[in-house]
Amino acid sequence: MxxxxxxxxxxxxDTSSVRTRLGAELDVADRLVAAVDDTWRRKQLQYSYQSAQMDDYEPFWEITGHALEYALAQFDLDPDAATRERIREAYDHxxxxxxxxxxxxxxxxxxxxxxxxxxxxxxxxxxxxxxxxxxxxxxxxxxxxxxxxxxxxxxxxxxxxxxxxxxxxxxxxxxxxxxxxxxxxxxxxxxxxxxxxxxxxxxxxxxxxxxxxxxxxxxxxxxxx
Structure with a gap:
């Protein structure tokens, strides 16, 4: 065996299940929620590659937070710190x-x-x-x-x-x-x-x-x- x-x-x-939390916290159209989610996941993976290649390791929880920050900035969204943390915590659920x-x-x-x-x-x-x-x-x-x-x-x-x-x-x-x-x-x-x-x-x-x-x-x- x-x-x-x-x-x-x-x-x-399913990583796309974060969309439920995104929609509830950001209160924006479903189309924008999907775009934020897609960017968040893409940057999460990209930042893990970059971290490895640069020999600048950070735990994946931190990588996930950095990727979320990028995704929010990409679409000119600026929720407060507590909201950002609740969104990141969607990866726990x-x-x-x-x-x-x-x-x-x-x-x-x-x-x-x-x-x-x-x-x-x-x-x-x-x-x-x-x-x-x-x-x-x-x-x-x-x-x-x-x-x-x-x-x-x-x-x-x-x-x-x-x-x-x-x-x-x-x-x-x-x-x-x-x-x-x-x-x-x-x-x-x-x-x-x-x-x-x-x-x-x-x-x-x-x-x-x-x-x-x-x-x-x-x-x-x-x-x-």
């Missing part, structure tokens, strides 16, 4: 995708070790896992914070294997992010891409070993491995 590492943001939990808990349970029942592997810092991940009702379905949480950089740096995937005390090639990443799949595969992990939007794979880095369109299909593929 293998160590199966699930990405959290966008794979187990993301909605799990359909079948998330059941998928984790099926894989555990099949004998796999099932953990989260995420750029989120440990406290951030623990809060979300509890609030999303997923913590009791996981064997553990592994954070990129342990090596003070972010995916897709190979050291993050290597850190997961070391934490699980398994060879890297006996671990598998499950992610909806194509860049994450490319990074994990290039580092030497097996991969399953949850390609909900039926996007093409990345043109650089490794291609996915398995490709599915939803979480239940992950368990269909791997529960008998």
């Amino acid at each position: 293998t160590g199966i590492c699930f990405d959290m943001y966008g794979t187990l939990c 993301l909605t799990p995708f359909a079948g998330a808990a059941e998928t984790l349970d099926r894989l555990s029942a099949a004998g796999h070790e099932v953990v989260v592997l995420s750029n989120g810092n440990p406290a951030m991940l623990e809060r979300l896992a509890e609030n999303a009702g997923l913590r009791s379905h996981l064997d553990g949480i592994v954070s990129a914070h342990g090596v003070r950089t972010f995916k897709p740096d190979p050291s993050v995937y290597e850190h997961a294997a070391e934490t699980l005390d398994r060879p890297l090639d006996t671990c598998r990443l499950v992610s909806s992010n194509a860049w994450d799949i490319a990074g994990a595969g290039t580092a030497g992990m097996a991969t399953t891409w949850v390609n909900r939007r039926r996007d093409p794979p990345e043109a650089i880095g490794a291609r996915p070993d398995h490709e599915v369109t939803g979480l239940p299909a992950v368990a269909d593929d791997l529960s008998s491995d």
Whole structure:
């Protein structure tokens, strides 16, 4: 059996569910809420790459705050500090995708070790896992914070294997992010891409070993491995 590492943001939990909090706090049109959310998520990922490349690590909670500041400024929105913090806290309350808990349970029942592997810092991940009702379905949480950089740096995937005390090639990443799949595969992990939007794979880095369109299909593929 293998160590199966699930990405959290966008794979187990839906980052776009922050739109509910954004709409309530900003009181703007739905179209603007969607634009702020899209910019926030894009800059969150971009800032994690920049932080890693500049060797200027900050925990993902701080990265998420910086990205929110950019998104608000992009659309000339200037809520007060308390409102900004309530918006950022939406990342503690993301909605799990359909079948998330059941998928984790099926894989555990099949004998796999099932953990989260995420750029989120440990406290951030623990809060979300509890609030999303997923913590009791996981064997553990592994954070990129342990090596003070972010995916897709190979050291993050290597850190997961070391934490699980398994060879890297006996671990598998499950992610909806194509860049994450490319990074994990290039580092030497097996991969399953949850390609909900039926996007093409990345043109650089490794291609996915398995490709599915939803979480239940992950368990269909791997529960008998």
